[in-house]
Amino acid sequence: MTKSSIVSIDAIEILDSRGNPTVRVLMELDDGTEASASVPSGASTGEYEAHELRDGDKKRYGGKGVKKACENIVKQIAPTLLGMDASEQAKIDRILIELDGTDDKSRLGANAILGVSMAAAKAAAQSHHMPLYRYLGGAEAKRLPVPCMNILNGGEHADNSVDFQEFMAVPHGAPSFSEGLRYVAETFHTLKKLLHERGLATSVGDEGGFAPDLGSNEEAIELIVEAIEKSGYRPGEDISIAIDSAATSFSTDKKGHYDLKWSGAGKMQSIDLIALAKEWVDKYPIILWEDPLAEEDWEGFARFTSALGDKIEVVGDDIFVTNTKFISRGIREHTANASLIKLNQIGTVSETVAAVRLCEENGWRAFLSHRSGETADTFLADFAVAMQSGHLKSGSASRSERLAKYNRLLEIEHALGTDAKYYWK
Numbered sequence: 247m248t249k250s251s252i253v254s255i256d257a258i259e260i261l262d263s264r265g266n267p268t269v270r271v272l273m274e275l276d277d278g279t280e281a282s283a284s285v286p287s288g289a290s291t292g293e294y295e296a297h298e299l300r301d302g303d304k305k306r307y308g309g310k311g312v313k314k315a316c317e318n319i320v321k322q323i324a325p326t327l328l329g330m331d332a333s334e335q336a337k338i339d340r341i342l343i344e345l346d347g348t349d350d351k352s353r354l355g356a357n358a359i360l361g362v363s364m365a366a367a368k369a370a371a372q373s374h375h376m377p378l379y380r381y382l383g384g385a386e387a388k389r390l391p392v393p394c395m396n397i398l399n400g401g402e403h404a405d406n407s408v409d410f411q412e413f414m415a416v417p418h419g420a421p422s423f424s425e426g427l428r429y430v431a432e433t434f435h436t437l438k439k440l441l442h443e444r445g446l447a448t449s450v451g452d453e454g455g456f457a458p459d460l461g462s463n464e465e466a467i468e469l470i471v472e473a474i475e476k477s478g479y480r481p482g483e484d485i486s487i488a489i490d491s492a493a494t495s496f497s498t499d500k501k502g503h504y505d506l507k508w509s510g511a512g513k514m515q516s517i518d519l520i521a522l523a524k525e526w527v528d529k530y531p532i533i534l535w536e537d538p539l540a541e542e543d544w545e546g547f548a549r550f551t552s553a554l555g556d557k558i559e560v561v562g563d564d565i566f567v568t569n570t571k572f573i574s575r576g577i578r579e580h581t582a583n584a585s586l587i588k589l590n591q592i593g594t595v596s597e598t599v600a601a602v603r604l605c606e607e608n609g610w611r612a613f614l615s616h617r618s619g620e621t622a623d624t625f626l627a628d629f630a631v632a633m634q635s636g637h638l639k640s641g642s643a644s645r646s647e648r649l650a651k652y653n654r655l656l657e658i659e660h661a662l663g664t665d666a667k668y669y670w671k
């Protein structure tokens with residue numbers, strides 16, 4: 247036994263930001279360290295994501311309970327890991343993967359596995375009296391991510407007439423993280439005013455961005471550009487725009503056919519969406535575009551990247567699902583030039599780190615991300631600094647589960663003092 251040996255692992259079912267059950271893991275070490283980790287959950291999920299285990303008992307939360315995942319932690323994972331040193335992250339993650347024994351972590355549940363993996367990292371960091379970002383990222387972890395704030399929602403995250411899921415304000419021209427956060431929070435407030443003046447709804451979607459009914463998808467961009475300007479910032483220089491189309495959610499075959507059903511723009515093919523993107527990138531200060539096409543549309547994605555990849559960051563989310571197998575294929579086929587990175591898409595901390603490293607080694611960027619169903623857990627903030635990936639998305643300024651991450655980043659920036667770095671690329 248070492249002082250950071252695991253002496254107990256427990257799990258409870260808690261509620262996430264949508265009021266759906268999710269897993270919280272409680273871990274205790276021999277030296278008295280107590281840590282907990284909570285698992286996020288997506289709505290616009292990729293087909294090949296690691297499997298989130300749900301109970302299926304319709305009488306509890308319509309089948310969405312996670313009692314079984316919690317039971318797997320207590321009855322199967324805990325007995326296997328007790329006595330192990332929590333700082334042996336790679337070994338713990340390997341054992342979790344082997345104990346599960348499936349390709350998609352469906353036996354024990356990726357939600358069970360990830361909760362334990364994250365809790366081990368947090369407990370070990372605490373036991374070593376180190377902040378999590380330093381424990382995971384080492385002495386060089388000093389770069390704060392540019393906060394890509396989702397200020398206008400559509401698609402499956404909102405109940406409105408906008409097809410594209412997320413419109414983000416990206417303060418890459420700010421001198422520091424805290425200033426960047428201020429730029430985009432102010433833009434968020436200005437956007438609210440603009441919507442209000444036009445008699446449009448200021449209610450928010452799952453990630454806290456406004457979710458008005460607009461006449462077209464393009465109007466979303468126009469409003470954001472106006473909000474940036476009216477806040478006193480220069481579009482394209484201080485703040486640019488990032489889009490997550492989440493195109494799988496409006497694709498009819500997940501390959502090359504689409505139906506922009508929420509706006510009523512109707513049927514389109516990959517080539518039409520690419521033409522639209524080209525037009526917008528010429529017209530507006532767009533810096534990043536995530537999931538412009540659906541998860542099986544590898545060909546369309548590659549065409550999109552060859553058309554726009556030298557101008558903007560093209561990010562694959564549903565198509566890569568934080569899985570090195572798919573990211574490798576993407577690198578070979580020039581599918582994109584960046585991957586979204588979500589811990590729960592792959593299910594362990596070590597595999598997530600491997601996905602980030604693979605991107606880095608191949609000149610791709612790694613865009614760290616929350617899920618639309620979140621908790622107040624701030625693991626992601628520390629993880630983003632540890633990975634030095636330069637950008638993250640954690641929703642808007644109107645919901646505390648999103649702000650928990652941004653606020654944690656403010657703490658990290660404060661702790662780093664003049665050592666803190668902030669730049670886009």
Ligand SMILES: O=C(O)[C@@H](CO)OP(=O)(O)O
Nearest residue numbers: 288289290291616617618
């Ligand atoms: O598509 C996405 O990138 C995410 C997070 O913004 O949404 P969800 O968690 O619903 O998959």
Ligand SMILES: [Mg+2]
Nearest residue numbers: 490492537563
């Ligand atoms: Mg996405």
